[in-house]
Structure formats: C-alpha cells, structure tokens
Amino acid sequence: MKKYISPFIIGFAAGVLQVVPFIKSFACCLIIPFASYISLSLDQKANKDYSKILMSKAFIFGIVIGLTSAFFGTVFEILITFITKQNDLIASLPELIKMVDNFPVDENIKKEVISLFDNVKNDLINKGFSLFYTVTILLNNLIVNTIFGVVGSLISASFINNKNKNLDFQ
Numbered sequence: 176m177k178k179y180i181s182p183f184i185i186g187f188a189a190g191v192l193q194v195v196p197f198i199k200s201f202a203c204c205l206i207i208p209f210a211s212y213i214s215l216s217l218d219q220k221a222n223k224d225y226s227k228i229l230m231s232k233a234f235i236f237g238i239v240i241g242l243t244s245a246f247f248g249t250v251f252e253i254l255i256t257f258i259t260k261q262n263d264l265i266a267s268l269p270e271l272i273k274m275v276d277n278f279p280v281d282e283n284i285k286k287e288v289i290s291l292f293d294n295v296k297n298d299l300i301n302k303g304f305s306l307f308y309t310v311t312i313l314l315n316n317l318i319v320n321t322i323f324g325v326v327g328s329l330i331s332a333s334f335i336n337n338k339n340k341n342l343d344f345q
Contacts, residue, residue, distance in 0.1 A: 181236075
C-alpha cells in the first residue's frame with residue numbers, strides 16, 4: 176500500500192479539481208493525465224530511484240489515479256449538489272430536452288427519457304440527491320478517469336524514461 180501513496184494523494188487532488196467550476200471542463204483530458212505524470216515523478220523523487228519506469232507500474236499507477244479521482248470527484252460533486260441543490264445538469268436541462276426532441280426515435284421513448292430527466296431534476300432540486308444521478312456520475316467518472324489515467328501514465332512513463340535517459344541518472 177505504501178508504494179502507491181503517490182497515486183492516491185495525486186488522485187485525491189485530481190478528484191478535488193474535478194469539481195472546481197472552470198477547471199472541471201479539463202478534468203479528463205488534462206488534469207488526469209497530468210496527475211499521472213506528477214505521480215510518477217513524485218514516486219521517483221520520493222524513492223530516489225530514477226531507473227526505467229516499467230509499463231506495468233505505470234499501468235497500475237494510472238488505474239489507482241483514475242479510481243481515486245473518480246471516487247473523490249463523485250463524492251465531492253454529490254456533496255456540493257446536496258448542499259446547494261444546484262448542478263450542471265439542472266442548468267443545462269432545457270438544452271438537453273431540445274436535443275432529445277431532435278433524436279430520430281419513437282415519441283414514447285423521447286417522453287420516457289424526458290420524464291427521467293425531469294424526475295432527476297426534481298429530486299436534485301427538492302432533496303439534493305438522486306440515486307440515478309449518483310450512479311450515472313460514478314460510472315462515468317470510473318470509466319473516463321481510469322482510461323485517461325492509464326493512458327496518461329503510460330505516456331508519462333515513456334516521457335520520464337526518455338528524460339531520465341538523457342539526463343544520465345541510471
């Protein structure tokens with residue numbers, strides 16, 4: 176467990192950044208991959224080991240960062256929604272309904288989807304919590320953050336290995 180302290184800490188920080196209003200737009204494509212780079216760099220500095228980073232280690236770091244950031248990002252998003260009873264879904268619901276109306280599907284399906292969105296919106300506004308919304312956000316974060324964490328870690332490991340080779344630390 177101690178050898179994964181760096182991805183846990185950096186994953187937590189990435190999860191916190193996922194709920195910051197402007198920054199959260201860049202969570203999947205910038206924050207999570209950059210967190211992977213920072214985690215691998217910190218691990219090398221903490222252990223004073225600048226040898227080649229194995230791709231298996233980078234892969235595991237990416238998974239840990241992705242899962243940790245997904246969990247904490249979801250917890251903070253749900254907590255903020257519970258307290259404020261507002262979030263991005265409520266704000267963008269009119270555009271979402273217009274988009275669903277333009278789908279080339281049966282009218283009954285459109286009505287069901289719109290009804291589902293309305294139920295979620297009403298739950299969030301009245302109770303501050305919706306189980307459907309929570310599960311959806313968690314699954315989305317788990318999938319997206321883990322993918323970008325792994326990709327970011329593999330690319331970062333390659334970059335760090337090249338940098339270390341050029342600096343002749345080995």
